[in-house]
Amino acid sequence: MERDSRASMRYSTQLQDMNHLDEGVEFLPAMNSRKVEKRGPKRHVVVAVLLVVFLLISLTTGLLIWHFKSVDPSLAHSSRDNSCMFSLHAKEGQVTSFTTPGFPNSPYPNNALCYWALRADASSRISLTFKTLELEPCRDDSDYIKVYDSLSPAEPHALVRLCGNYAPSYNLTFLSSQNVLLVTLVTNKEGRFPGFKAEFFQLPKMKDCGTRSYVRKSRIVGGQNSDVGEWPWQVSLHVRGQGHICGASLVSDRWLVSAAHCFLPLQGIRYSDPSLWTAYLGLTDQGDRSGPNVQSRQVKRIISHPSFNDFTYDYDIAVLELQSPVTFSAVVQPICLPDATHNFPVGKDLWVTGWGATAEGGTGASILQKAEIRLINQTVCNQLLTDQLTPRMMCVGILTGGVDACQGDSGGPLVSVEPSSRMFLAGVVSWGDGCAQRNKPGVYSRLTSLRHWIQQHTGL
Numbered sequence: 001m002e003r004d005s006r007a008s009m010r011y012s013t014q015l016q017d018m019n020h021l022d023e024g025v026e027f028l029p030a031m032n033s034r035k036v037e038k039r040g041p042k043r044h045v046v047v048a049v050l051l052v053v054f055l056l057i058s059l060t061t062g063l064l065i066w067h068f069k070s071v072d073p074s075l076a077h078s079s080r081d082n083s084c085m086f087s088l089h090a091k092e093g094q095v096t097s098f099t100t101p102g103f104p105n106s107p108y109p110n111n112a113l114c115y116w117a118l119r120a121d122a123s124s125r126i127s128l129t130f131k132t133l134e135l136e137p138c139r140d141d142s143d144y145i146k147v148y149d150s151l152s153p154a155e156p157h158a159l160v161r162l163c164g165n166y167a168p169s170y171n172l173t174f175l176s177s178q179n180v181l182l183v184t185l186v187t188n189k190e191g192r193f194p195g196f197k198a199e200f201f202q203l204p205k206m207k208d209c210g211t212r213s214y215v216r217k218s219r220i221v222g223g224q225n226s227d228v229g230e231w232p233w234q235v236s237l238h239v240r241g242q243g244h245i246c247g248a249s250l251v252s253d254r255w256l257v258s259a260a261h262c263f264l265p266l267q268g269i270r271y272s273d274p275s276l277w278t279a280y281l282g283l284t285d286q287g288d289r290s291g292p293n294v295q296s297r298q299v300k301r302i303i304s305h306p307s308f309n310d311f312t313y314d315y316d317i318a319v320l321e322l323q324s325p326v327t328f329s330a331v332v333q334p335i336c337l338p339d340a341t342h343n344f345p346v347g348k349d350l351w352v353t354g355w356g357a358t359a360e361g362g363t364g365a366s367i368l369q370k371a372e373i374r375l376i377n378q379t380v381c382n383q384l385l386t387d388q389l390t391p392r393m394m395c396v397g398i399l400t401g402g403v404d405a406c407q408g409d410s411g412g413p414l415v416s417v418e419p420s421s422r423m424f425l426a427g428v429v430s431w432g433d434g435c436a437q438r439n440k441p442g443v444y445s446r447l448t449s450l451r452h453w454i455q456q457h458t459g460l
């Protein structure tokens with residue numbers, strides 16, 4: 001975008017650097033030629049050593065040039081005074097200000113390269129505002145400020161380049177995406193201008209979860225098919241040679257939440273072995289697993305709750321770590337985890353999704369299915385299910401039957417749209433007495449009662 005006139009200085013500096021190194025390269029053989037003559041028999045050794053030295057120098061030169069190419073060209077030369085460097089850390093609940101040297105009584109220095117490295121606590125972002133800013137009027141080679149969304153002045157991280165001055169109504173507020181920002185001031189050899197006064201503070205990073213960025217409307221009308229991108233945290237867990245076995249929910253770029261019973265041994269197969277499993281993300285149609293937006297990952301670890309009881313299905317929860325992190329995209333996003341104190345009220349409508357059987361004893365669906373169901377009073381449900389409920393379980397369904405999770409949905413998400421319009425994981429599909437039968441609601445692992453355990457193992 002911007003053709004920086006100082007780019008020419010980079011080339012001259014590089015030439016100088018290379019000349020130095022060229023001299024060095026030529027110098028070494030000349031120095032050692034006498035030794036070479038003296039120790040005739042070891043000539044080849046010396047030649048080999050010189051060759052290695054030459055290669056090392058070439059490599060270093062190459063790396064240096066490569067390094068400087070990747071940073072802002074105007075910052076790559078060393079002829080300027082580098083004493084103008086400041087490092088500032090945001091104080092909790094406080095605004096920190098900083099100015100150009102001498103502001104406002106004397107002009108900022110000429111021929112200067114100034115850095116202000118701004119830092120904030122981990123899991124915060126920085127909001128930076130220039131309160132006043134008056135630099136040399138903008139020209140190709142005029143003084144300028146750049147703000148980088150990083151501590152490295154690399155061009156891809158540059159947020160803005162500022163020169164001249166701005167009307168007070170002009171918005172000069174910039175937000176970092178992580179907990180650092182870098183402000184640089186590059187000045188030429190002339191001009192007397194006041195400079196700037198800026199303020200910054202830290203703000204908590206917004207939890208980025210539970211939102212869908214993109215829903216492609218499917219052509220299928222009616223029915224319970226999901227649209228592409230509608231449930232971007234939905235994971236399909238496949239076992240080699242058997243296809244889709246269980247569902248799971250993406251809760252960060254490398255952790256999934258699922259049900260412990262998915263990993264019970266069955267018919268001589270150790271399903272707790274992570275190497276059997278592949279997780280598919282960004283998937284809507286099981287027949288389209290090689291689609292361009294689908295990400296598949298091997299599973300590195302499966303941690304089932306140690307108190308899981310395979311008779312009562314109490315503590316039916318597991319967390320899975322992926323071999324490598326997924327890349328968030330329009331169709332791959334994590335779901336928010338609720339706090340342990342979060343209350344999902346009785347009667348709240350929730351969504352369950354999965355590729356499970358669409359009828360009891362039927363086969364799995366190809367397109368991800370969705371169903372809207374309601375949270376049922378625990379006491380009432382415990383009576384319907386003859387005292388089989390524990391505090392780690394919750395009942396969700398429609399008591400008249402007809403809508404429920406079924407085989408193959410196990411481990412999948414039960415989500416709640418919260419007032420913030422974000423979606424939260426309320427439960428994990430666990431068990432049911434049949435599917436969608438009258439007065440037999442589905443039973444889900446209650447996320448809030450298992451929240452601490454998830455936190456212990458995933459740090460989330």
Ligand SMILES: *[C@@H]1O[C@H](CO)[C@@H](O)[C@H](O)[C@H]1NC(C)=O
Nearest residue numbers: 127170171172173174175176
């Ligand atoms: C100024 O810009 C920042 C960052 O781009 C933005 O967050 C803020 O809302 C803007 N303020 C005004 C008053 O437009």
Ligand SMILES: *[C@@H]1O[C@H](CO)[C@@H](O)[C@H](O)[C@H]1NC(C)=O
Nearest residue numbers: 345346376377378379380381
């Ligand atoms: C559930 O139902 C029982 C008995 O009908 C009632 O006493 C209780 O208050 C209800 N609980 C909630 C949370 O609505």
